[in-house]
Amino acid sequence: MHPILKPAFAPRPTRRGFLTGSAGLVLGLHIVGKARAQSAATADGDFAPNAFIRIAPDNTVTVLVKHIEIGQGANTGLPLLVAEELDADWSQMRAEQAPSDPVVYVNTAFGVQGTGGSTGLSNSYMTMRQAGAAARAMLVSAAADRWGVLPEGITVSKGVVSHADSGNSATFGDLADAAALTPVPVDVALKDPKDFTLIGGDKVTRLDGHAKSTGQAMFTIDVFRDDMEVVSVVHPPKFGATVASFNAATALARPGVTAVRELSSGVAIYADDTYSAFKARADLDIEWDESGAETRSTDAIIEEFTAAARAPAMVAEQTGDVDAALAGADRTIEADYVFPYLAHAALEPMDGVIELRDDGAEIWSGIQIPTIAEPVIAGTLGIDPATLTVNTMYTGGSFGRRSTPVSHFEKELAEVAAKAGPGAYKLLWTREDDMTGGYYRPLTVHHLRAGLDAAGNITGWLNTIANQSIVAGTPFEPMVMPEGMDPTAIEGSRDMAYDWPANRVSWAQMKNPVPVLWWRSVGHTHTAYATETFLDQALLAGGKDTVQGRLDLLKSDRPRDRAVLERVAEMANWSGPGTGDRRMGVALHRSFGSYVAQIAEVEDRGGLPHVTRVWCAVDCGVAVTPDVVRAQMEGGIGYGLGTTLFDEITMAEGGLVQQRNYDSYRMLALPEMPQIEVSIIASSESPTGVGEPGTPPIAPAVSNAWRALTGAMPYRLPYRANSV
Incomplete structure (x- = not known):
């Protein structure tokens, strides 16, 4: 699901069942914007269920996670935010999926309870910190009452509440019942980032790691009911x-x-x-x-989409007079890009x-x-x-x-x-x-044209995109497409980091019975490839270095793009694409609030690129769990690389899908996975997404390296669909 989607749905009644049978402190905070405490009480079932934290007498701290854990680390990142402000010991932390309650567990990026669009940490960063800080304050208040001391003299460290002058100490579990009776604080102070002990460090292990690696974790496929x-x-x-x-x-x-x-x-x-x-x-x-069935072949659909991409379409962004710029250019270049349907x-x-x-x-x-x-x-x-x-x-x-x-x-x-x-x-x-079964990444065609002056500078940029809308016909359409434009179809092609004298981005909405859906990084998966490989082509045509050329084009208000591009060039010791049997290519792309630059090194193995190394620089704001950030960049690179080289969903004449299993839609094999080095830019900005932004730059970085090595550029992905 994409972070720009905000449909309006009526809330359903809240539930209390998940609290029943526990004792201790259960903290309920419904925080939207400014913190607003609602209630706290012993968890005997008679407690408002908008709880994020449950502290039990056995000293465990359970965090109710409103984002589904699908491997991206939600069940570690969100508890870590609570643990940081609570000053808990990581060994006492637990995670549970929150019950369904769109009022309490709303994803404010969407307006509903939901996971997607790499919004987990960014959406919950302040909420979970505030919940942890409030719980800490209540524990301290309970300890102060019990010991007859001032709260200011109490410290908390690794799950132990202490008062040095009196020599008293207690665990969270010892204080849980008493803390549940104290007032819930409002506008509790949060830690200064310089005092973080968990956020930004590599001191924690994933809370779900042991259960998953030992086979104890329960997935839907493992569920059995009596007489099922x-x-x-x-x-x-x-x-x-x-x-x-x-x-x-x-x-x-x-x-x-x-x-x-x-x-x-x-x-x-x-x-x-x-x-x-x-x-x-x-x-x-x-x-x-x-x-009413789709009976055309993929090639027939591509032909229709290509014609639409070459024709005038709905304008999504326009600056300057691009038609005049192209007409007056010293020379122009153009290309059509074809991206297939992709299964998840x-x-x-x-x-x-x-x-x-x-x-x-x-x-x-x-x-x-x-x-x-x-x-x-x-x-x-x-x-x-x-x-x-x-x-x-x-x-x-x-x-x-x-x-x-x-x-x-x-x-x-x-x-x-x-x-x-x-x-x-x-x-x-x-x-x-x-x-x-469909619900694929949309088949997409890009038509791009660029004008160059006599000095090789880009004077005009035109990009027309033809594909199906993911949002049209869904509950999100009225909110997201009030004027008929689906932003998820073109994202990454407008508001680019580069300063064009004139540009126009347009969209042609295509329709057919094939159901489409967001796919890891949504529209950015194709827009990054089309724009970054075409930009490489324009820079090379102008006699420019592809890293320095990008730096020269960057807008003055995009310092974070500049920082990741400079960092990745430094990591790879960039002085050009190189010589010999291995060459390098670069790509830069911002998605889901995060900035990622990658350089890929490739060699030729039987007519296909084998990627030997990838350098990746990422700015995702505060890196709450750096190990998860690195893992998501690596996973996104591997996922994107497999589809770059091998994967597509095609339909034969008559409309039958030709790929049916992993034998014809194969995953990247371990020997094909490159060596990856990830550098995280230190930042004090709020956290942004990491689940998806690693995927868009890998395909253009690989293809830019492949062009440097062979002179060939695949304008239709995957590589195996081309004779390159």
């Missing part, structure tokens, strides 16, 4: 097709199969076990209505467990936007949303896939239960379902 049936749904083989008729006799005759039912999305097989549910898919005889290919396919009871329903799934999903689920089931309980599970990757604004999977899960009646059901997509 496993359900597999056969979806239409072409986008836009629907069920015309089906014969289930053979499937129902298979041992283990209990029922076959038609859903709005396909035909569902209910079985006693996964094996039976999956094997019975081949037994179904289904006739599909393809009257997360390791855990789409899955969920639902238990429908007479008094409501309960769900276990990795839902990224519960505020959108819950009304869809409740409406499909025909139940009061207040009787719906959602358990947010660890998720084996997402990269945007589980952040669907139309909640199509959650609707299918609810329909599985609605069609069958009370009981427990696990809906599990196969890898092939996941790969061919």
Whole structure:
């Protein structure tokens, strides 16, 4: 989900169940803008559920994390913010997923409870620090009352509250019950960053690391309920097709199969076990209505999109007279770039467990936007949303896939239960379902033109982008596209760091039945490639060094872009792309508030670039957990590199998707992963995203290096789709 999206949804009733059965201090803070304390009490169930912190008598501190943990480190970063202000010992910290409550656990970047757009830390930075500081103040107040001393003389360190003059000390657990009875402070002072002991350091290990590495962590795919049936749904083989008729006799005759039912999305097989549910898919005889289906090949779609990119389109940004600049240029260069549909290919396919009871329903799934999903689920089931309980599970990757604004999977899960009646059901997509099911990164075509003067300076810049809108037709459209422009389709192509004398960025909205979705770094994945490789081409045509040329073009108000570019050039000892069998290329791109510059070194292995090294400089504001920042940069580089070299979703003539599993949509192998060096720019700015910004610069950096090595530039990704 993207941080600019802010739909308005009615809040649903708050829940209290997650507090029941605990004792000690539970701190509830609903902080939007200025801190506003609401209540604190013992956790006997009679307490407002807008709690971020629970301190138990056993001295554990549990932080309720409102952002789903999908591998990006939310269950470590947010507790660390609390621990810093609380002066807790890291060994006593715990993390739990917050219950669904869009009033208390709102992501203020979206206006709903949801995870995405690399907003986790940036959205929660002050909230969680304020919650930790308030809890600390309450513990200190309780200790002062107990010992009959002034709070000013009390210190807190590593989970121990002490008063040096009296010799008294107590753990958080010792003071929890008493602290719960003290008033909740308002406008509590936060630490000066110079006093941080945890934020910005490498002293902590991930709270979920041990459970995940030992197999103890529970993912949705691990959930089993008593008498649960496993359900597999056969979806239409072409986008836009629907069920015309089906014969289930053979499937129902298979041992283990209990029922076959038609859903709005396909035909569902209910079985006693996964094996039976999956094997019975081949037994179904289904006739599909393809009257509304996409039956064109990928090449035919590209042809349509390319024509649109070369024609006038809706203007997104314009400065100066670009037409005059191009007409009066000493020479012009132009290029068309083609970017394919891309699957997210997360390791855990789409899955969920639902238990429908007479008094409501309960769900276990990795839902990224519960505020959108819950009304869809409740409406499909025909139940009061207040009787719906959602358990947010660890998720084996997402990269945007589980952040669907139309909640199509959650609707299918609810329909599985609605069609069958009370009981427990696990809906599990196969890898092939996941790969061919759509919700891809949009296929995109860029058309770029640039004008150069006699001295090789860029005088005009034109970029027209043709692709489908992710937002159109979703609940976000009225808020995000009031004038018909989808900013996620073009982000990264406007408000660039470079100072063009004249430029125009335009967008042509394309439509077809293939469902599209945000994919790790959304529009930046294609805009960074098109703009940064085309800029390289223009700089080289003007006889300029590609690093110094970028520095010379940077706007005066973009010092953070300059800092990462200078840092990465220093890291790689840049003096040009190099000579010999290895060459280097550079790319600079800002996304999700973070600034990233990368230099890639490549060599030729059988006609494809093998990336030997990548240097990466990142400015993400305060690096709360530097090890996670480095890991996310490395992961983003690997993810982006795999799709640069290998991956695309294509449709043959007739509309059938050709990639079905990892054999034809393969991941980057370990021997193909480059050596990566990450440098984090020291900053006092507020934290910004790190889950996605590492991905956009890698493809253009690699291709700029490849051009330096071979003279060839792939204008259509991935590399294996080209003869370069």
